[in-house]
Amino acid sequence: MAHTCLVVDDSRTVRRIARRMLEANGFTVIEAEDGAIALSSCRQTLPDCVLLDWNMPVMNGLEFLKALRIKFGPASPPVVFCTTENDMSFIERAIESGAQEFIMKPFDEELLIGKFSRVGLL
Numbered sequence: 001m002a003h004t005c006l007v008v009d010d011s012r013t014v015r016r017i018a019r020r021m022l023e024a025n026g027f028t029v030i031e032a033e034d035g036a037i038a039l040s041s042c043r044q045t046l047p048d049c050v051l052l053d054w055n056m057p058v059m060n061g062l063e064f065l066k067a068l069r070i071k072f073g074p075a076s077p078p079v080v081f082c083t084t085e086n087d088m089s090f091i092e093r094a095i096e097s098g099a100q101e102f103i104m105k106p107f108d109e110e111l112l113i114g115k116f117s118r119v120g121l122l
Contacts, residue, residue, distance in 0.1 A: 002028045003121050004045075008038040008064065009053035009082070014105070018051055018082075021109040027116075035064030042068060047077050049121055051112075052099070054083035054090065062097055069098040078119035082107065 005027045007018045012033075019029045030047060032038035036059040038050070050068070054061040065079055080101040081094040091102050101115040 002026050003048040003116075004028045004030060005116075006030045006032060006038060006041060006047040006050045006077075008032045008035065008050060008056070008061065010034055010056040011053070014053070014082075018112065021112050022051075022116075024109070025113050025116075035059030035061060035067070038064055039067055039071075042072065042077075046072060049077050049116060049119065050079045052079050052081050054081060054085055054094075062093060065094070065097045065099060074098055075100075078116075078121070080112075080115045080119065 005022050007015050007029055009015050010033050015031045022029050030041060032041055034056045052061045052065060061081060079099045080103060081099040082103050082105060084105045086104060094102055100119045103111055103115055
């Protein structure tokens with residue numbers, strides 16, 4: 001059975017690239033362009049994992065992650081934060097807020113799939 005991944009990014013291009021990589025590895029992909037839409041989607045159907053951008057309008061990735069953890073608990077679904085922010089403080093804040101993994105943009109398929117493998121989905 002395919003795992004469902006919610007890809008949350010305000011860039012249509014990033015969502016399309018992530019979708020292609022994830023679907024090639026057996027995932028079913030749901031997309032959201034900001035954290036508010038993503039949270040609404042999770043309330044309807046909780047995905048198996050989330051690929052989450054940091055900088056987005058309406059509700060950013062960190063705000064979404066904190067709301068997700070309050071609503072659904074500290075570990076599920078696993079979240080892989082994906083951003084251009086390379087300052088260690090961003091990574092620490094993401095992990096402290098409940099992300100399991102962190103990757104930098106641009107990413108390739110091997111790195112992306114490797115992160116989801118690390119959180120037990122492959």
